[in-house]
Amino acid sequence: MAGIAETVQANGHESYLDHKGKHKGIFAWILSTDHKRIGILYLVAILSWFLVGMTLGGLIRIELLKPEGTIIGPQTYNAFFTLHGVIMLFIFVIPGIPAVFGNFFLPIMIGAEDVAFPRLNLLSWYLYMLGGILIILAIFLPGGAPDTGWTFYIPYSVRTSTNMIITLSAVFILGFSSILTGLNFITTIHRLRAPGMGWFKMPLFSWGLYATGWIQVIVTPIIGITLLLVIIERVFGVGIFDPALGGDPILFQHLFWIYSHPAVYIMAVPAMGVISEIIPTFSHRTIFGYKFIAYSSLAIALFGSLVWAHHMFAVGMSDSAEFIFSLLTFIVAIPSAIKVFNWTATLYKGSIQLDAPMLYALAFIFLFSIGGLTGIIQGALSVDIQITDTYFIVGHIHYVVFGTAGFGIFAALHYWLPKMFGKMYNMKFAKVAFWIIFTGFNILYFPFFIMGWLGMPRRSYHYLPQFQVYHVISTVGSWIMIAGILMMFYNLIKSVINGPRVTERNLWGGETLEWSVATPPPLTNFDKIPDVIDGPYEYKDNDIELEEVK
Amino acid sequence: MSTQEQAVTAHVHRDDVGARMGMWLFLFTELILFGGLFFVYSVYRFLHQTDFHVAAKSMNVFIGTTNTAILLTSSMTIALSIVALRNRKKILSLSLQGITVIFGLIFLINKYFEWTAEIHHGNYPGSPELLSQPPGHILFYGLYYVMTGLHGLHVIIGMIVIMFMMRFTIKDVITPDRIVKLEAAGLYWHLVDIIWIFLFPLFYLIT
């Protein structure tokens, strides 16, 4: 990291990267309680894991080029889709934006020096790394990589001889990391806002992190106890879910999804927060309907916790449960739709600047709309009975999760990385990479809806020949997308290592507090905690030029 | 004064309200962790009402009630230890903290006798006696061991936390004016008590 540490010291300000504390070398990073360094520690780990998850996805796509398979055997295939899910969800997207950008920017954006519990923050990172190490062990230890799917359904998760205990322990520990982050952010937002920054003067990214923090704190313990019970079944033979001992495997599914559905909002809501930051900045206009977006974040957290059994429409639930959960599923779409309308309305009469962050943000709206609408399709009971456990669902998941959280992270990287490191990436290259990713993404995932509708089952090692044409198109799409992603990472990483320096505070003309501090920020973020008067996104004049704020 | 100014006053980064807020949030996670077990209990009890009644007959109500009284008393003693320290009675506070730990230990010892008695009667997971029983009966005992076991683990954690607080009190890290660590430890202990308050009737008093 030597090249990165040589940041320009503007006005004699020492940045957080230059700061020499009591620890030296690597310890200055892994023993640091500075929220900015912790954010970067997460960034490196998370992006590394993303590449692993992406590789697994790419290999699955290659395997599916032919109906009878190409490169891997059935056991490996099951392990691959399990690990792809576990890594992408528990290690990449759930920590994702909160752990990297929330940690780095939440305190700055609310005018604080750090989070409420800096040491707890570092502990969160240690737990995260421990969870990752356990997954690596689960892959390589003799029992073999887990093969149950990331959903760990009973009874197979109790019967399989693969390394389930380590895997489940890893997820438990990752959950604990997530809980501590959420707890930290809730307290930070309640207690450490700068003078004058009332709740409704906070940036919408903070609102998103606040709602997410509550979801993390409230529902994660449920998966904690559920996976603990599966471990206990495997180790002690206590038959809580085992049907042979009178247990109910459907009860496992209920408990699993009570967490795992709100978990998708842990993935999506922070990403929506990022979009709520980028759209006003690159439209040079205030956001449309600030309060509605803020309240929608809370509404998504609330209603998102009440819809879990829509993952179980085909398992034999009671009629009343099916009806209630279908209804609630339709309702939860409303606050998300409100956000989409508001972002779109923000563009109206805006002075649009199509830089890379904005491209990813606009793509987000498009992809999330497709994902969300297909979600509503799935919420209809009679339709879902046909398409559940088909590729339709897989298409939906990738449009919503990758389309929101994935593109949200890509957007956030292009928006905030220059601020974090004081180095600029090549904008033209970034835009080209974007278009390649976006094109590849749709070629890869749109056929999933068609195949699924026609009956192609998910998690299926081999398939009937009539689906091959869709799989081939999709796999080619994956190659295009992966090429674009690698280009994007090359561009960003190169910029951090030896890209041109930026010292401008306000790189994009944003109105939130991170654009008022030095680039990169000093250790304590502010020389003096600001007195906040205006709300965020108050562009008083659409024609204002970007001014360097001294 | 903004909340941030209240939080960061003369003492850098000291925020007692924030510390208690963080602790309450953590307690919610513990509450919901056990909540999941209560979900499982309620579903299975609903589905196997008679089996649960029959299985609960061998529960020792005397030990259960005694343990309830012990934990309730220990909740009082840890609460009193905070009052004592605020009254600047350091020795009294330390004694009350110590008594709380001892009560926890007695609780665990009782639990140990209870469990060994059950195991002696063949009521343990995987035992032939248990497996020959109807499903509701097996589930009752599975839940009994898991829920009281997990609760016992939290009693141990609570005892360790309070012992750390005792050390901090001795070393004047915790003082009458800097008391939030002890308050937080107390909150944890009270939650452990509350979980038992619900466990007790659900396992011991359903015959």
Next chain:
Amino acid sequence: MANHNELIEHSHHSYSKYILVWMGLLTLTAITVAVAGVNLGDVTIAMAIIIASIKSYLVITEFMHLNTESRTFKIFLGVALFFIIISIVLLFSDYSKM
């Protein structure tokens, strides 16, 4: 929102409130055990839960000082309890025979 530590500094804090709450808790425990002996079917379990809730309420408000904390803390607890209750209700919608 005043720091409640400041208000009661340098005065004698009373132990008696806690002792009274403790006696109340023990009494409620005795009542629960007594009621359990009387078989009233579903009412018995309802009584057990109600009494347990009252005991918890005492612990939360008096021992854990929720009464002296700001309204924010009470709302927080409300959120957690709401989640638990609504989850059980929705969960049972599947186990009802309808």
